[in-house]
Amino acid sequence: MCNTCGCNVTDGNRHLLTPAPKTPVLGHNPARILNGLLEHNDRQAALNRARLDSHGVLTINLMSSPGSGKTALLEATIRQLDGRLRLAVIEGDLETENDADRIRALGIPAHQITTGTACHLDAHLVQGALDQLDLSRLDVLFIENVGNLVCPASFDLGHHRNVTLLSVTEGDDKPAKYPVMFRAADLMLVTKTDLLPYLTEFSPERAEGCLRKLATRSPVIELSAKTGDGMEDWLGWLSREVETYRLLREARKTLVPRVQSEGRTLHASTGPEIVFKPVGFSSPAV
């Protein structure tokens, strides 16, 4: 995956590459060892979520392959909502401000994160972006993740819902090929459906069938941001989530993406077994 291109180093985990501490880590809990990287991210994600919750900003993480229509979906969403919800967008790309410029052109605040070579956003990158936005004036924040069907699925950003896009030009078996990503989806959007007449090999039913095999009940909506078909269903889902989130906030609760809550219980561990071997048991190591 990503370790071949160096894209795994971000502001969030760079410190892990620095030399080990010179003093013993007293009271260290071995149970947390291999989860350390994600826990570091998860701690920041929890802070981000608390911050968003304090302002009541429903935050949606959009993930997909590059070019599947995330920005076009946001443009169409902004146009159709026409000010009914106060929106902002965090854009994640390796380079350029192009996507943020497209959003700003519609009068919506946008912050562009350029990740350089990193293939995903993490909670620390998003924290920096939140500093640039006036959260007190927002109802919904969209985070357009880096186009990638692998790494973004593993990082909690502090958001409330994952939406995964699958464009009809990509092939209907993507959920079977990238199960970790599509299992993370709280909603799957089949996009660019205006092209379906030219792509008879793509079957939305097969795509949904592949998703169902991942043991998820997440809804599937087919839409075309270009023609507007299906946009009503998407906006309906969005307004229901806004309402659900509002009610949860009133009860002092929050929303977390389905897989994040599930992952926490699965990752729980009682810690490694530690075994001693005498010196010389194997070839000297130091």
Next chain:
Amino acid sequence: MHELSLCQNLIDQLTALVRQHGAMAVSRVEVQAGPLSGVEPQLLETAFLLAREGTVADTAELVIESPPSRVECADCGAGCVVPTNDLTCTRCGSTDTTLVSGHELILARVELIGDESLFPS
């Protein structure tokens, strides 16, 4: 996912464990990385070879266990091992299943090389 970063972190933690237990080095590390954890065992192994150089785990062996994807069926109650991209119940065909393993990312066991006097009795 991000195997090199994970290994760098693993080495940091092994270094801390060695110091904490007064050991000299690490001879063996056992990790569980399920197929739905987002970690590729082969890449983790390669990354570990790079990350361990010049550390307390310089000659340590990394053993990766990949627990199979297992689900429990809400309809028929069966527990079954399933392919990573098809979590349907193999007994009744229901898709109403819950993943119970295959998502793990856990350090299971560490063997340390140390002075015999430091052994736990």
